[in-house]
Amino acid sequence: MTKQPSLSQLKQNLNDVVSLKDERLTTLRLDSRKGAQQLVGQIERRIAKAQAAEMAFQARLKYERTFWAQGDQVAGIDEVGRGPLAGPVVTSAVILPRNFDIPWVNDSKQLTAKERERLYPLILEQAVAVSVGIGSPKLIDQINIYQATRVAMRRAVMGLGVVPQQLIVDAMQIPVQVPQTRLIKGDAKSASVAAASIVAKVYRDHLMATYDVLYPGYGFANNAGYGTKEHLTGLADRGVTPIHRTTFSPVQKIIKQSSRS
Template identity: 80%
Template structure:
């Protein structure tokens, strides 16, 4: 009597851990003539193909880091979030990754969903050699402008690292610190270190704006992170300017001018 074939549900469970297209279990699945088995095989093959593409892209994002690691240098990636909003600080992060860093999904934070960022955030903190946050408050932004405040916040992030880096990879900015710097356009998509920093900065700032949403309801900070959405502009018109608004930014400035005249 021929051996009974395992159910498709059983096969799906047993093959969930397949990570290699050469896995002998896939040969057995390919020999299974059932339509469901062939569909399962195609699903697994597509998943492995996506994983392979992601892994190749991740290895490419370690290109700059490997160059400095080969010279025995600790390299930090730095990125910012929050240059455009009307409210809240600009937040920067500096991240030093170890040479055995292995989280292929770490990519430009803008390419990731909020759930993906939330899942990657603690993994980055656990694997990183050092992580630091630098803040440029809305007051600082009003005093010296957003570009300069971002540079100061990046400087704070670098100086706050518990382990001093020997080289910086920066997303298109020049940081006022006495360290060699590699400046990359869209660095968060080209460097794993900068990508990790972009995720840390984004999650940190989003949590901050969630708190501000509770302190200053009616502006939609939890949903818009301080950007000038219709809800935010309506809140400004109805409720006025809060202590976290950037008074030098045009829509906020207009509200202040209008209110001062009335």
């Protein structure tokens, strides 16, 4: 009688199963052991999750495919950091190749920090071009956050090194002479915008972690400059730093209190 392989051996041997019709999975379904049936369920759920992700990914390439069919280079643009009290607004422009194939690239807000960190270098590796545009706290205070975001987006587009014929933008209008498709929640509807959202988010998070070293006591590595309790306590105890947005209400309040004392 042939000895059945152990469940750990089965699990190792079935790591590369990607189809529900795989003969190895069909054989496993005939294994009456409880552990084997649990393994079948795990594999089926993994395959179903991967298939759903692939379908959603293909849907997020709808706009790109329309422009690619015309022979156009398409750049997706997104921003992060419009709401924080400290740090810049960061934008990114990304041109994806026609054979781009990273199904997990999605709206950065739908991903964990660990997932974003894993996808970030993959996007940089596969992209035709990637650029980042910065709107400093000083610029934000001078012209307001909306206009500073537009300036930063323009900087991202101009820094690509490859001239796009089409832009897909997350709900903004960029002051450049390139046709633009503006999408509400574009980072969930376009793979290019989703890739840009990941690049912008990871880039800014890394930047804020550096600022946390330069300006300790505000929790920048954890709150990315948003007005959390830790951040507001730091403001009250330590005052305003050079990276704070002085036109934002909580920061203005601290400045006024300091001027009275």
